[in-house]
Amino acid sequence: MAQVSSIADEQVSTPLSTSKSILLRISKFNPESDDSPKFMEFNVSYEKWTTVLEAILDVKKHFDHSVAVRYSCRQATCGSCGMLINGKPRLACFTKISELDSDVVTVEPMNNFPVIRDLTVRFEKLFNTHQKIKPYLIRDDTDLESDEREFLQSPQEVEQYIQFANCIKCGLCNSACPTMATDSSFVGPQALAQAYRYVADSRDKGRDTRLNIIDESHGIWRCHFAGSCSQVCPKGVDPAMGIQFLRGYLLGFRS
């Protein structure tokens, strides 16, 4: 009974609200009418669980409804809300303000993507390069006969590619890539990681096709292994490692 009482006392003494506030700086830019981006500043209160996306939506609701931001699931699954938060590519819904350890939070659109407006960017190039590497299983016997079973894999075979299957196409890796900043034709870490995801899949028979696609002058060889793609991935995918494995295939070290 005494123990229950002490737990109750502890819960009562725990503050429910931190009532802190930060200065949220939002990049405002419309390429059709503005010459350069400018920052709008808002004081936003937050709790320790408040995410950057919630703060931006708070601004939209109470201060400036014209702020353009793309979001959907709010749980790091849809990959819609990628942006630069204090200079680093992150998902706004997956970044708590309290974890940033700063009184000023600056949000900007992702690098290496054309801006539509404010924080929203065009994903056409990312989706095009993703499609280019044929992100599906290639087999001659795709049409299953009625008496056939599913393609079985051992846990070891799944382990070869499963982390790369976690990609949500949020574009943070492409945004962080220094090669993409200068080489507009570079295929990018997202597509390369997905190429490896299918090349390493034991059910897939399209390895040579994919290796041919990425083996061009703006393909896999333009990666300088900065590793920033792997550092910013919110899903724990390691594109830099996948790219090195793909190079192993092309150089003949892997088969």
Next chain:
Amino acid sequence: MKESTIMKIHYGTALAAVGLVAVHILMRLTTGFADSLEYENVLANYRSVPYVVMLELILILLSVHGFNGLRVILLELKQGRVYEKAVSYGCVVAMIGLIGYGSRTIIMTNMGMV
């Protein structure tokens, strides 16, 4: 030529050049640095056939590696079909020119024309 073939050549020439340049530096260490650059000593080196073959190999390896590196840098700097073709062919021509000019020096000295 496929990019992977070009990059295999790029890595291969780098490794081979490191080995041969190391041999070249070690051979230069057999005499003092100042002596090594004496006019007569330089000519004598050029008249040693094995040494000249090594110098020619270093020239080819470094030219191939260096101009491919330059091509890669220029391709990353700017994109466009005409520009990329100009860069690629320009680098090949410059590489052949440099190898030709270096080989001419080596051959002329080796044949006693200097």
